[in-house]
Amino acid sequence: MEVLQYVLVPFTDLFLFALVAVGVFSGIYIGAIPGLSGTMAVSLLVSFTFGWETNPALALMVGVFVGAVYGGSRSAILLNIPGAPAAVATALDGYPMALKGEAGRAMGIVTTQSFIGTLIGIFALAFFAPAVSKLALKFSSVDYLLLGLMGMMMVGSLGSKSIFRGLVTAALGVLLGTIGMDTMTAVPRFTFGITYLLPGVNYVVAMIGLFGVAEALVQITTKDIEAVKQKIDKIVPSFEIIKKYLPLTIRSSIVGVLVGALPGAGGDIAALLTYDQAKRTVKNPEVPFGEGAVEGLIAPESANNAAIGGAFIPMLTLGIPGDAVTAVMIGALTIHGLRPGPNLMTNTPDLFYLIVGCLIIASFALLLFGLTGIRIFTKIVEIPKGILLPIIIILSVVGSYAINNSLYDIFWMLGFGVLGYFLKRFDYPVAPAVLGIILTKLLEENYRRGILLKKSVLGLVGSVFTSPITLILFTLIVVMFVAQTETYKRWKAKRDIRKAA
Numbered sequence: 001m002e003v004l005q006y007v008l009v010p011f012t013d014l015f016l017f018a019l020v021a022v023g024v025f026s027g028i029y030i031g032a033i034p035g036l037s038g039t040m041a042v043s044l045l046v047s048f049t050f051g052w053e054t055n056p057a058l059a060l061m062v063g064v065f066v067g068a069v070y071g072g073s074r075s076a077i078l079l080n081i082p083g084a085p086a087a088v089a090t091a092l093d094g095y096p097m098a099l100k101g102e103a104g105r106a107m108g109i110v111t112t113q114s115f116i117g118t119l120i121g122i123f124a125l126a127f128f129a130p131a132v133s134k135l136a137l138k139f140s141s142v143d144y145l146l147l148g149l150m151g152m153m154m155v156g157s158l159g160s161k162s163i164f165r166g167l168v169t170a171a172l173g174v175l176l177g178t179i180g181m182d183t184m185t186a187v188p189r190f191t192f193g194i195t196y197l198l199p200g201v202n203y204v205v206a207m208i209g210l211f212g213v214a215e216a217l218v219q220i221t222t223k224d225i226e227a228v229k230q231k232i233d234k235i236v237p238s239f240e241i242i243k244k245y246l247p248l249t250i251r252s253s254i255v256g257v258l259v260g261a262l263p264g265a266g267g268d269i270a271a272l273l274t275y276d277q278a279k280r281t282v283k284n285p286e287v288p289f290g291e292g293a294v295e296g297l298i299a300p301e302s303a304n305n306a307a308i309g310g311a312f313i314p315m316l317t318l319g320i321p322g323d324a325v326t327a328v329m330i331g332a333l334t335i336h337g338l339r340p341g342p343n344l345m346t347n348t349p350d351l352f353y354l355i356v357g358c359l360i361i362a363s364f365a366l367l368l369f370g371l372t373g374i375r376i377f378t379k380i381v382e383i384p385k386g387i388l389l390p391i392i393i394i395l396s397v398v399g400s401y402a403i404n405n406s407l408y409d410i411f412w413m414l415g416f417g418v419l420g421y422f423l424k425r426f427d428y429p430v431a432p433a434v435l436g437i438i439l440t441k442l443l444e445e446n447y448r449r450g451i452l453l454k455k456s457v458l459g460l461v462g463s464v465f466t467s468p469i470t471l472i473l474f475t476l477i478v479v480m481f482v483a484q485t486e487t488y489k490r491w492k493a494k495r496d497i498r499k500a501a
Contacts, residue, residue, distance in 0.1 A: 006349060006357070007126075009055070009350070009357060010055075010354060010361055011357060016055060020059045020062060020063040020365060021365045022060070022063065023062065023063020023065075023067060024066055024067035024362050024366055025063075025067065026041070027041065027064040027065065027066060027069075027071055028067040028068070028070060028369055028370065029067075029071060031068035031074075031083045031084055032071040032075045033395060038068030038069060038325050039328060041064045041068060042328045042329065045060060045064065045332075046328060046331060050335065054336040054338065054351070057336065058354065059358050061332065063358070063362050065308060065325050065362075066359065067366060070110075070301075070305060070366055072084030073087045073090045073094065075087075076095065077091070077097065077103055078095075078098055079212065080212070080215045081215070081392065081395075084268075085203060085268040085434070086268045086271045086300070087271070087300075088211075088272065088431055088435075089272050089275035090271070093106075093292055093295075094296075096290070096292040097297075102292065104234070104374055105237075107235070108235040108371065109241075109298065110301045110370075111371050112242060113301045114305040114366060115305075115364075115370075116246075116249050117253045117256060117304070117306040118305040118306065118308060118359070118362070120250065121256065121257050121306035121307065121310055122309045122359045122360055124310065124313070125312050125313055125359070129316065129317050132261045132313050135261070136262050136313070136318075139262055140469075140470070141445075141449040142450045142463050142464065143467070143470055144262075145442075145447050145450055147259075148443040149443070150473065150476060151269055151272060151435065151442075152439060152443070153276075153480040153481065165428045167432075168428065169423060169432040170435060173434060173435060173436020173438075174439075174443075176206070176433070177203075177438075177439075178444070179197055179200050180197060180200025181200070183441070183445060201412065202409060203437040204403055205400050205416065206416050206437050208396050208399055208413050209413040209415065209417040209419070210416050210417070210420035212392055213392075213393060213413065213414065213417025213418075214416075215424075217417060217421040220385075220389055241294075245295065245298050248299060249298055251277070252274040252278065252298065252300070252303040253303060253305075254306070255270060255273060255274050256271075256274065256303030256305070256307040256310060257306050257313075260306065260313075261311070267307035267311075268304075269438075269442075270300075270303040271303050271304040273303070274299040274303040276480075277299065278299035279295075282295045309359065311326045312359075314326075316340055316344055316355070317344070319339065338351065450463070
């Protein structure tokens, strides 16, 4: 009974309720602007709410967090510029739907799936937090390495019919991801003596350039610059559609919770993993993946929102952040005299369930604000390209600068924009390059850490068969490799047929 009383606190306190709603509304629009992430917004709120009481400060931060994760999908669908790395997979099928005049339908589906995914994440947080946190603690450096390898196996799924071209751009991303100071030895790599290269390549800057500026440059050089008229008569998906795709939603949300609970993983990797999973498991989609498949929206959006609840699990039960936002929130709790960890649920259960209550309010606020703002947002796509494209480039510049307040990030962004333009012109996918940059750190650090722990490469390989989790992940990688091989064979057979014709 006490638990229910704690959960209902933000429902009975109108001030807390309003703060969560305002946070979600603000987070949606912050997340929709490339470069302005939920991490940045919550970081600013820490100083803004320094003198507040704990409950109002947390309520506002939770609202912004939930809204920002969802908001990244809007610019991904309308402009092909993911507002956040977690929306990279959403752009692969969301933007093709916008080009067909179905942006309203796409955003309606994304909103409902984000709502369901958030609720599943909250359910896992409320009822399975200790069990999930114990499972997350069992992941070793070898398991993280295998998780990164699973991510790299998705190259064939990310926006290209040619696995070879996907591998080329993924390898390019890995190369770019190694630029900067070695995190273990502090030795500069590929910096050529240039000081501002020491921090490395920011993958958000790369994402803005490769998706946003590159798309603007491609559209500038095309002859047909007519704006696409959007159909906005069917925004809210029917119950039949939600029911039809519910199994995929639940599968993706479970993956999102588990990946979100892994320290340092977060919704970015969860969204990419579930997109690849959907592409492999969904049989006979109405539209092929990459051309506006509904499944290509459902899987990543339900996963990255479910990862919110997952990220709170290690933060509240172990004091370990699940992602960047929860890392900032740990700092906020510390400022307010609280210490997240095993004693938090014992000493202050009211705080744990207050966060659960705020998340529930945030999920419904997301559904309300998400659906009511779609008609206005879809008008963005109908703006004449002569006006829209310069706005996209300006937003890309502002977003890149806002990340670190650095002019060098703008130069990086423009460089990635030119690179992305040529990749698109020669039909090379840009998403694997972003994937490579994101996963490089995860792969490299855990590979080297695994060798140090196991004393040799042979010891690292042998450890694959010593843990159930490691063995399961290794089996999944083998299955994915076999599937990639079959996909490559089919692609090669089709290519040979086209050449013969």
